[in-house]
Amino acid sequence: MWNFDNKHGGTSRANLERAYRLAGLLVEALSMASSEITLNNIEQKILHDAIKSAENVQLYLEQASTGERSSEWFAAEAIALKGQLARLTTRMRIGPKEAKFLEKPNTKISTEDKSLTIIRQDLREMGVEDSEHSRYFIQIAQQVLEEIESITRYSEFSAVRSTIVRTIKPKSEHKQVVLSVLNYFGRIVEQKYKDKNIVVKTEQKDDEITFVIEMDAGDKGEINDALYQYGQVVLEEQDPSKLLPSMVQALELKHKLDMAKMELKHTTELLHTERYGYRNRIEFLEDEVSWLKKAIGDSLTLNNDLQAMLSKISTSKTSLSVQEALKFVIRRAFDGIEETDRNSIFEKLVDIQKSEPGVLEKLKNISETVFTHTTSSLLSNWITTVLKSLPE
Structure with a gap:
């Protein structure tokens, strides 16, 4: 297991600054995982949200150390991040080989002057190929967050x-x-x-x-x-x-x-x-x-994001059949779509265009800012095909 020295306590300014420096490694590890590891669409979205939470943890820790914000700000983000990382590790189901490496009791990382470069060197010494490093970054991020929690004890003062x-x-x-x-x-x-x-x-x-x-x-x-x-x-x-x-x-x-x-x-x-x-x-x-x-x-x-998206696309005059077709497409898109989903989604897109021209253009524009790159790209291509074959 990656271990850190634990000679601290409380939430003094020095500890907040130390936690802020650790948060830099947290962001770096998750960003590197995002660029290197292959995940499905749902996992990509969770990781994207986790990176955003980690960036907020880093920002709010810096502001807490200067007195610009109260500690509750970073605590809320840290708690959210903890849940996001738990969901990722549950979905990724790391194998026994990864677990064995991560649980090595004699593996230590200094809390000062740390970087992924040092971590990569440690992984190489443990016999891990460079191509496999990204699989460990989520686990490392979890343990960095645990160190931040032990330094700040945010879970104790945050309700x-x-x-x-x-x-x-x-x-x-x-x-x-x-x-x-x-x-x-x-x-x-x-x-x-x-x-x-x-x-x-x-x-x-x-x-x-x-x-x-x-x-x-x-x-x-x-x-x-x-x-x-x-x-x-x-x-x-x-x-x-x-x-x-x-x-x-x-x-x-x-x-x-x-x-x-x-x-x-x-x-x-x-x-x-x-x-x-x-x-x-x-x-x-x-x-x-x-x-x-x-x-x-x-x-x-229907989660809040889906309901908000529906309200932007449909109106009070939108027919029930079109609303149901939109719910189907948007719900599938939030889960993450692949090429194999083409037939079922394409059928709904055709129904929407035949019933209420103009709705698909709204869906296309909004999807580019909401869904993962893979999902928005596929959905945009399918909508474009429908619009060309069934013009208004």
Whole structure:
């Protein structure tokens, strides 16, 4: 393991300055990883966000050392960065060889005058080929951040909390089912993140239900991922076993959703029979179940970035079919698209252009500043092809 001397404590100006110098290595390691390592689109986005957080940590540490800003500023960014790096290492799944090198107890790096050049030399002495160095930079960045935490103890004085908020407006007869499905995410949090400080709650006001998750800032990315996966399970686009590793827990979730659908059918059937008799009862029940499943699923899977992007592209006059097609394309783009996604996305782009010319041009312009380079390039090319084949 990369070790650092630990002869410090508190958050004095000297310690803040020392942490600032370490933050320089943090930024350098992540930037080098970004330029050298091959990642998928989702991992690229997480790493891009991590580099931005690391740059902010460095800036705010410098300002904290001069008294220009309070220490809470860099603490918030450091906590967010800690979560981003945890997500990266989980996704990258480093192999036993990398772990063996990183856990060497006699490997030391001086906290002064350090650079990636020195680290590269150490890696070579450990027998690591130059072409493999970038695989270690994320791990090294984590340990540099741990050193910053030990110097500043930012986790002790920072009470930075973050929230995820979703809203849904169900019909009055659907409220109890919606509440039941939303509240079950609290059970999933209890199963997957029992050691984390996470609060899940629902609030009702008039005909609107607000779903709120509170967590430490560094855990927001991981919880957002879990919430998205839960929405995919509700939409029946993902198996519960991918969200919950335990077979028993996955089966419990499946039974819960089956019971929710059954409750919805019973309530809807009684109301429909009372109002209209048995006419078109089966079709009505199927429509109601499909509508509610989609309403809940979308409320969970549409993150704030996606909702903001939709609001910039669509208007109150945009048809429901076009909005659904846009959601599909944007959600896939946020996850990261590849050439193999062409057919499914191209079909949606054609539908959008046929229904509402002008929308694709907005999507193309905005995508260049939001998505990763690979995703925005592919999406832009596909949109250009559609615009040429189906002019306004």
